[in-house]
Amino acid sequence: MNEAGFLPFSFDNEKIKIIREGGQTLPLKAGSKIIRVSKNREQQSWEDMKRESLISDVLRKQNLQTTVSDVKIFSNDDISLAYHEIVPGDILEGSKGEKLYKRLSEKQKDFLAEDLAVFFAELHKIPLKDVKNLPPYAGKTINYDYEKNPDFDYGANKKRLQKFGIDLDEFRTSLTEDKVFCHNDLHGGNLAVDSSREHILNGVFDFGNADINNRSADFIKLCAMDRNLARRTIKKYNKLTNAGISMKEVDYQYLNWMAESIKMFENMSLNEEQQAAVTHKFKRDLGMFRSDVLKERISEKEKLSSLSLPQAQKKNPVALQAFYQKDITR
Numbered sequence: 001m002n003e004a005g006f007l008p009f010s011f012d013n014e015k016i017k018i019i020r021e022g023g024q025t026l027p028l029k030a031g032s033k034i035i036r037v038s039k040n041r042e043q044q045s046w047e048d049m050k051r052e053s054l055i056s057d058v059l060r061k062q063n064l065q066t067t068v069s070d071v072k073i074f075s076n077d078d079i080s081l082a083y084h085e086i087v088p089g090d091i092l093e094g095s096k097g098e099k100l101y102k103r104l105s106e107k108q109k110d111f112l113a114e115d116l117a118v119f120f121a122e123l124h125k126i127p128l129k130d131v132k133n134l135p136p137y138a139g140k141t142i143n144y145d146y147e148k149n150p151d152f153d154y155g156a157n158k159k160r161l162q163k164f165g166i167d168l169d170e171f172r173t174s175l176t177e178d179k180v181f182c183h184n185d186l187h188g189g190n191l192a193v194d195s196s197r198e199h200i201l202n203g204v205f206d207f208g209n210a211d212i213n214n215r216s217a218d219f220i221k222l223c224a225m226d227r228n229l230a231r232r233t234i235k236k237y238n239k240l241t242n243a244g245i246s247m248k249e250v251d252y253q254y255l256n257w258m259a260e261s262i263k264m265f266e267n268m269s270l271n272e273e274q275q276a277a278v279t280h281k282f283k284r285d286l287g288m289f290r291s292d293v294l295k296e297r298i299s300e301k302e303k304l305s306s307l308s309l310p311q312a313q314k315k316n317p318v319a320l321q322a323f324y325q326k327d328i329t330r
Helices: 044-060 106-124 154-162 215-225 227-241 247-266 272-305 309-315 317-325
Strands: 016-018 025-030 033-038 072-075 080-085 179-182 191-193 201-204 211-214
Touching: 033 044, 044 072, 044 080, 106 179, 106 201, 106 215, 106 227, 154 247, 179 215, 211 215, 215 227, 215 247, 227 247, 227 272, 247 272
Parallel strands: none
Antiparallel strands: 016 025, 025 033, 033 080, 072 080, 179 211, 191 201
16 A cells, blocks of 8 residues: 555655554554554544644744654544654663663763753743643653652652662652653653763754653653763753752652562562562662762762861751761661
């Protein structure tokens, strides 16, 4: 069949590859395009496709410095689909656990944080009036302000994290409610990069979860991928925006998210091998988190130690007291 007769593009001479089977859509790679075919246009998947195309319309008007996927939709009596040009490059973090980020140079990591900060600053500047009438997202956008959830159990989360050597009390803090338009799912699998360059970021894609949320929400998935990347990005973002995002706030949200994830697996009927794999993943991820917290504290203590006592007290009296009264090596 010659699709050129009704599609806005042609499959002629293009190799078509099924990216993933199962689910409500069939994702395909055809030449330079990613295509998602709705298996049943009455299902919510088609509504989500239309919603993402509306988000693309909004992003297109912003003239963002960062390349983003530009999703368009097509439907006739035979087929309904969404499509966009592939954002070229490798993904920063793969579905099988591979992490390209670890292999980057320090300069590349710093430039990545800078470029992500620019992307977030521009995204968060989008006027809320431009997005407030978007159709509601069908899935469940994570609300990281867990303490507002009537089912939230702080004590239970604290116990879950204690098993991995983390005291949730150290990170507990109130959350700011500065609402902006967020990507809401910016993990490494949604970042296209070229590691042969110093500025590795090629673009950002998958805005299906994008919605109005607390400003700090966009940094949680970065923290999950690598807390050091989140720290670097937040530092640069705060200079661009004067938003004052707190790393402690992001840490607290991330840790509750991890605790709730542990809870989810506790309620599953896993065999011994599956349980061991899940436990290993949480040990690895939370171990990396603890390691970066320790490095940050040691670095801050060294900076304060290099100052005279009056200078240190003026610079950060709370941190000075915390770092000198607490055994940070435990």
